[in-house]
Amino acid sequence: MEPEMIHVVCKADNRQHAVVNIPSSPDHNLPPSSLRARPILLGLTSNNLSYARGGDLLHWWKTYPVPPTAPAPYNDQASWGIVPAWGYATVTESNVPGIIPDSLIWGYWPTSTSPALLRLERSEPEGHWVEVSSHRQQLMPIYNRYECVHSDEENEADERAWGTVFRGVWVAGYLLSEYVFSPDPRAREPVHPLGDASGLPWSADDADLSSAVVVVLGASTKVARSFSWCLFDRPRESGPLGLVQVTSSPGALQEVVDGKGWAGWSKTLAYTEIDRATEWIEGLQPSKVVIVDCGARDNVLSRICQNVQESALRSCKPVILQVGSQQKVYTADEVQAARAAMQSLGKIQYNTSGIQDTVITREGAARYFGEVSCRWKEWLAHRASAIPDMGLVYGQGIAGENGIYGGWEKLSTGAVRPEEGLVYAL
Numbered sequence: 001m002e003p004e005m006i007h008v009v010c011k012a013d014n015r016q017h018a019v020v021n022i023p024s025s026p027d028h029n030l031p032p033s034s035l036r037a038r039p040i041l042l043g044l045t046s047n048n049l050s051y052a053r054g055g056d057l058l059h060w061w062k063t064y065p066v067p068p069t070a071p072a073p074y075n076d077q078a079s080w081g082i083v084p085a086w087g088y089a090t091v092t093e094s095n096v097p098g099i100i101p102d103s104l105i106w107g108y109w110p111t112s113t114s115p116a117l118l119r120l121e122r123s124e125p126e127g128h129w130v131e132v133s134s135h136r137q138q139l140m141p142i143y144n145r146y147e148c149v150h151s152d153e154e155n156e157a158d159e160r161a162w163g164t165v166f167r168g169v170w171v172a173g174y175l176l177s178e179y180v181f182s183p184d185p186r187a188r189e190p191v192h193p194l195g196d197a198s199g200l201p202w203s204a205d206d207a208d209l210s211s212a213v214v215v216v217l218g219a220s221t222k223v224a225r226s227f228s229w230c231l232f233d234r235p236r237e238s239g240p241l242g243l244v245q246v247t248s249s250p251g252a253l254q255e256v257v258d259g260k261g262w263a264g265w266s267k268t269l270a271y272t273e274i275d276r277a278t279e280w281i282e283g284l285q286p287s288k289v290v291i292v293d294c295g296a297r298d299n300v301l302s303r304i305c306q307n308v309q310e311s312a313l314r315s316c317k318p319v320i321l322q323v324g325s326q327q328k329v330y331t332a333d334e335v336q337a338a339r340a341a342m343q344s345l346g347k348i349q350y351n352t353s354g355i356q357d358t359v360i361t362r363e364g365a366a367r368y369f370g371e372v373s374c375r376w377k378e379w380l381a382h383r384a385s386a387i388p389d390m391g392l393v394y395g396q397g398i399a400g401e402n403g404i405y406g407g408w409e410k411l412s413t414g415a416v417r418p419e420e421g422l423v424y425a426l
């Protein structure tokens with residue numbers, strides 16, 4: 001039997017990583033309500049760097065511990081971990097009633113060729129399943145949800161590949177526009193960026209963008225592209241009054257703005273042009289400036305905050321949402337500095353799972369997933385105009401420059417270009 005390959009990352013220094021072989025597991029009985037599924041198509045984005053950086057705090061390392069059969073030193077689970085990725089896997093064995101071998105499942109998988117063992121319980125809506133293994137119970141619920149994909153859905157290979165790259169983060173942008181900044185608070189009660197479980201208040205005023213200018217930093221990130229697209233589709237009267245997108249790739253984003261007829265209400269700036277934002281925002285006379293940080297480079301956030309403070313905008317209500325971080329591996333000191341900046345700038349942390357959990361409780365899973373799946377498919381169908389610059393960059397397998405190993409190398413050095421979507425066939 002061919003050995004299986006897994007990609008492992010050093011927990012203390014995420015730049016260190018390796019590919020290790022493990023023996024193929026011989027057939028043995030499956031535990032009750034369990035299946036094994038082999039990852040076949042996975043995407044990598046900056047989000048995967050976050051799974052490693054926050055792996056201890058938010059329990060992402062617990063999803064798929066390194067098997068004890070891995071060679072030393074990688075079998076030391078305290079020091080090495082597997083970074084999970086969004087994508088598809090094929091069921092190789094199953095005793096879960098309702099899921100047969102060869103079924104295709106969407107979800108959160110190990111970066112490994114080895115079949116993953118899942119213990120599943122049926123959930124809502126039809127076709128959704130929840131992972132209930134004890135070692136995964138501290139994970140946020142979004143990571144324990146799996147969905148069987150029927151052959152008549154998402155059957156186009158290209159759509160599946162885009163799904164691996166976008167779907168896991170696209171929902172973050174959608175929830176931010178539709179629930180945190182709900183366009184119609186009477187129809188959709190606004191949700192705090194951390195969700196109801198935080199116990200923190202978030203009023204209709206907090207959610208109101210009708211007299212606000214939204215500034216998106218790291219506007220080429222996938223999460224930001226999804227957020228901006230949702231903003232473009234809102235009724236104009238629900239706001240925002242104006243949108244500033246700050247990115248290394250302004251040309252491509254401006255094309256989207258023009259295509260959506262938003263040129264009059266939007267400014268797309270390179271990082272080096274950040275000082276031009278304030279005057280343009282002042283001209284719109286907003287009562288609120290909402291800064292959404294999706295992973296801005298270097299000092300851009302502090303620069304714009306300083307500019308706002310030193311301008312006529314200082315009387316506006318500032319709101320800074322922390323969605324993501326730069327595409328790089330942070331040193332311990334940089335993590336510390338980022339935490340300190342959260343405090344000093346009064347940033348509000350954003351959490352997709354917290355919001356999704358809240359909406360499921362309020363509206364029911366069937367209604368929520370029905371709507372989100374509709375909007376996702378609509379976006380996917382319009383991808384040529386939503387992300388005109390982007391293309392898929394296919395890799396193969398785990399090892400080597402063209403495999404997951406090479407993808408991690410590129411991500412951890414900030415070498416993935418804004419127009420590249422990394423997808424791996426395993």
Ligand SMILES: NC(=O)c1ccc[n+]([C@@H]2O[C@H](COP(=O)([O-])OP(=O)(O)OC[C@H]3O[C@@H](n4cnc5c(N)ncnc54)[C@H](OP(=O)(O)O)[C@@H]3O)[C@@H](O)[C@H]2O)c1
Nearest residue numbers: 045046047050218219220222223247248324325352414418
């Ligand atoms: N809080 C949540 O619930 C939540 C949910 C989803 C994602 N996130 C986070 O949001 C962030 C973005 O995730 P994503 O998957 O959407 O990212 P992504 O598409 O992989 O991000 C790529 C973009 O990162 C930007 N970037 C910033 N610094 C860079 C650098 N040093 N080198 C190269 N590119 C750099 C570039 O955009 P510019 O040219 O515009 O700078 C680039 O286009 C991640 O930190 C992720 O974990 C958070």
